[in-house]
Amino acid sequence: MWHIVWSSLPELISAGIKYTIPLAVISFALGLVLALITALIRISQTKGPFLIIKAIFRFYVWLFRSTPLIVQLFIVYFGLPYLIIKGVAPDGIKLEPFTAGIIVFSLNTGAYASETIRAAIESIPKGQWEAAQAIGMTRTQTLFRIIIPQAARVSLPPLSNSFIGLVKDTSLASTITIVEMFEVSQQIAAENYQPLVMYCTVAALYAILCTILSFVQSWLEKITTRYLKPQV
Amino acid sequence: MLRLENVTKTFGTHTVLKEITTNFNDQETTVLVGPSGSGKSTLLRSLNLLERPESGFYDCDGIELDFAKKITKKETLAVRQKTEMVFQDYNLFPHLTVLKNIMEGPVHVLKEDKTSAKKRALELLNKVGLKDKADAYPNQLSGGQAQRVAIARSLAMKPRYILLDEPTSALDPELELEVLKVLLELAKEKQSLVIVTHNLEFARHVADKILFIEDGKIFFAGKKDEFFNSTNARIQEFIHAMTLDNLSNEN
Numbered sequence: 456m457w458h459i460v461w462s463s464l465p466e467l468i469s470a471g472i473k474y475t476i477p478l479a480v481i482s483f484a485l486g487l488v489l490a491l492i493t494a495l496i497r498i499s500q501t502k503g504p505f506l507i508i509k510a511i512f513r514f515y516v517w518l519f520r521s522t523p524l525i526v527q528l529f530i531v532y533f534g535l536p537y538l539i540i541k542g543v544a545p546d547g548i549k550l551e552p553f554t555a556g557i558i559v560f561s562l563n564t565g566a567y568a569s570e571t572i573r574a575a576i577e578s579i580p581k582g583q584w585e586a587a588q589a590i591g592m593t594r595t596q597t598l599f600r601i602i603i604p605q606a607a608r609v610s611l612p613p614l615s616n617s618f619i620g621l622v623k624d625t626s627l628a629s630t631i632t633i634v635e636m637f638e639v640s641q642q643i644a645a646e647n648y649q650p651l652v653m654y655c656t657v658a659a660l661y662a663i664l665c666t667i668l669s670f671v672q673s674w675l676e677k678i679t680t681r682y683l684k685p686q687v
Numbered sequence: 688m689l690r691l692e693n694v695t696k697t698f699g700t701h702t703v704l705k706e707i708t709t710n711f712n713d714q715e716t717t718v719l720v721g722p723s724g725s726g727k728s729t730l731l732r733s734l735n736l737l738e739r740p741e742s743g744f745y746d747c748d749g750i751e752l753d754f755a756k757k758i759t760k761k762e763t764l765a766v767r768q769k770t771e772m773v774f775q776d777y778n779l780f781p782h783l784t785v786l787k788n789i790m791e792g793p794v795h796v797l798k799e800d801k802t803s804a805k806k807r808a809l810e811l812l813n814k815v816g817l818k819d820k821a822d823a824y825p826n827q828l829s830g831g832q833a834q835r836v837a838i839a840r841s842l843a844m845k846p847r848y849i850l851l852d853e854p855t856s857a858l859d860p861e862l863e864l865e866v867l868k869v870l871l872e873l874a875k876e877k878q879s880l881v882i883v884t885h886n887l888e889f890a891r892h893v894a895d896k897i898l899f900i901e902d903g904k905i906f907f908a909g910k911k912d913e914f915f916n917s918t919n920a921r922i923q924e925f926i927h928a929m930t931l932d933n934l935s936n937e938n
Contacts, residue, residue, distance in 0.1 A: 585737055586778035590792035590844055591767040593760070600795060604782050682782050682824040 460656050463643050467636055467660055474553070474635035476664075478625045482557055483618050486564030493569035495598070498576060512569075519566035525627050527563060531555045532631040556628045560621060568617050575610035576602055608679040615672040619665045626661070636660060688713055689734055689770070689848060689881075694743030694754065696729055703729045704740060705903040711848065711896075714877040718890040718911075721900035722925070727883045730900065731850050734881065735770045736763050748847050768796075771841035773851040777833040779825035785812065785836050786821040792844045804843075811839040815869050831862030835869055842873075849873070851882045855889075867893075887929045891915060899925065 496512050499505070519527065532555040535548040550558070579602050587597035629638035640657035644650040689711040696704040703726045711717045711734075719727040732738040734747070736758065745752040747766045752758055779788050789808040793799040812818045815835035825833055834854055841849050854870070855863040867889050874880055874893050884890055890897065890911070897914040899907035899922060907914060907922060914922065 580778075582774060582776060582778040583780065585772070586774065586780070589735055589737065589767060589772035590840070591764050591796040592792075593764070596795060600791070601780055608782075683826050684824075685827055 456652055459647060459649055459652050463640070463653065463656060466639055466643065467657060470634055470639040471636045471660060471664070474628070474633055475622070475625050478553070478556055478560060478628060478633070478635065479618070479622045482560030482564055482625075483621055485557070485561035486568055486617075486621075487614070489561060489565030490568035490572050493565060494572040494576060497569070497573055515562075516566045516569055519563050520570075524559070524563055524624055525630060527559045528555070528627060528631050531559050552628070552631050552633045555631055556625070556633055560625065560628075563624075564617055564621055568614060571610050571613045571617065572606065575606035575613075578609055579605050608676075611672065611676055611679060615668065615675075619668050622664055622668065623661055688746070689748060690744075690746040691730075691733070692744040692746075694730075694733065694740045694745065696726075696733065696738060696740040703903050704733070707743070707903075707905060709898060709905055709908055711879070711881050713847070713879050715895040716874045716880040716882065716893050717896045717898060718894040719881065719883045719898045719900060720885075720887065720890060720925075720929075721898075721906075725900045726903040727898075727900045728852050731852050731881060731883050732772070734848070734850055735772045736766050737772065764796075768844065769847045771844050771846040771849050773834070773837050773841050773849060773854050775853040775856050777825070777830070777837045777857075779828075779833055779837055779840070781825050784822050784824055785817070785828070788825065788836060789840045789843045792840065797844065808839070808843060811842050812836075814842075814872075815839045816865070829862060830858045831865045834858065834866045838866070838869055838873075842878075848879045848881060851880065851884075853883050853885065856885060885929065887926060 493512050493516065496509055497516075499509070532550060532552060535550065535555075537547050539545060539547050576598075583601055583605065584597055587601045588594075592600065625635055626637035628635050629641065634642075636657055640653045644653035647653070691710070692708050694704055694707045695702065707730060719731060721727045729738050733740050733745070739758070740754045742755045745754065745766075748769050750762060750765050750769070752762060752766070779785075780791065783791065786805065786808055789811060790801070790804045793804040793807065794801055809818065809821060812821055815838055817832055817835055817839070820828065820832060820836070825836070828836065838849075838851075838854075851870070855866050858866065863886075867886075870880065870882070870889075871893055880893075882890075882893070894911040897907065897909065897911050898905055899914065901921075907917070907919070915926065917923065
């Protein structure tokens with residue numbers, strides 16, 4: 456049995472390095488930026504026409520949290536080629552599988568993470584806003600210098616959850632023809648008729664990746680909570 | 688001078704400040720006293736625009752504001768550079784060291800260069816007796832130390848007026864004393880102070896002027912001695928209620 460595992464590892468790991476990890480890392484980075492923008496727009500107090508933008512972002516969060524990830528992948532990869540817009544996309548919107556994957560995973564992560572970030576920002580005591588404003592800081596200065604650095608610490612555990620979740624969710628990319636780890640394990644299993652061994656092997660690889668991420672999380676938590684320690 | 692004229696502030700259906708007219712003199716210590724919920728904290732916070740009254744006028748050392756009209760960001764910032772707040776629960780920035788807490792305003796609001804801001808921050812820490820705590824984080828300080836850092840932070844902005852909202856209410860008596868000493872020192876240096884406090888003994892030491900506020904109105908405004916020697920029944924009742932000799936009188 457072990458020689459099956461060993462002989463399949465190079466292919467699996469190379470698929471992980473080529474697709475699984477880049478999909479997860481790029482999507483998470485883009486998703487985080489999107490999440491921060493979304494959270495800031497949703498907590499902003501600006502009135503007037505800006506309320507429309509706020510509504511759009513609320514709709515976005517609702518949409519991606521209310522539909523299955525795999526359906527989102529299918530719509531973007533298999534569905535959009537049939538979306539014909541005169542002048543802009545006369546032949547439909549055809550995306551590379553990897554591009555489609557990045558778009559969907561980023562938007563999906565962004566929707567969930569924006570709620571995490573919003574909650575973290577709102578958890579910072581009102582006194583912090585007041586103290587910053589009392590020394591004459593603007594709202595933007597207060598956000599970026601006082602509130603977000605503290606909110607980052609609060610949101611670290613739930614954001615790590617999102618990232619770990621995303622690493623596993625990239626296995627769904629196999630359904631839109633991306634040859635990531637899970638897809639490769641399926642292909643090998645189809646050749647050697649060893650589905651149990653192959654799927655357990657790929658499961659172990661996901662577990663190793665996620666365990667590494669958990670360690671990174673602990674390390675980051677240690678750094679970001681340094682200031683809370685009661686002793687010098 | 689800070690001057691309020693006919694200032695009214697409402698929270699929901701509750702009118703907290705009722706047509707308040709008063710002024711706070713330069714180089715004096717004005718102490719606001721009164722029962723809980725009388726509106727004294729709201730009055731203080733209005734001076735820094737942390738509360739926005741609905742109506743009335745505010746002359747903040749030459750910056751004239753009409754609360755009934757929109758106050759621009761520029762005006763708000765100008766008022767906040769003349770007045771600094773010190774809060775009951777300190778509100779230090781927990782993710783910054785003591786030194787950075789003090790430098791934050793000068794560097795990022797007043798745009799001073801870091802070297803001179805740091806030099807001044809260290810001087811201020813020395814002044815409040817905490818030079819050795821420059822690199823500590825706020826969570827590593829006692830309440831009294833934290834409040835002294837907060838006072839140093841407000842001084843770093845070189846404000847005309849420092850507004851203190853029950854600065855020692857969260858402190859044990861011995862820690863309270865170390866904060867009160869710093870404030871007394873500032874009062875002696877003729878720094879303009881406006882202090883909300885429950886501590887009448889401290890008010891007796893530090894105040895030039897007392898404002899006694901009750902039910903959103905100024906019941907008494909005048910020299911410290913006039914207040915403590917007042918024959919007015921309500922003032923006497925309040926003074927007795929706030930001091931310990933009340934305990935023995937009741938039995």
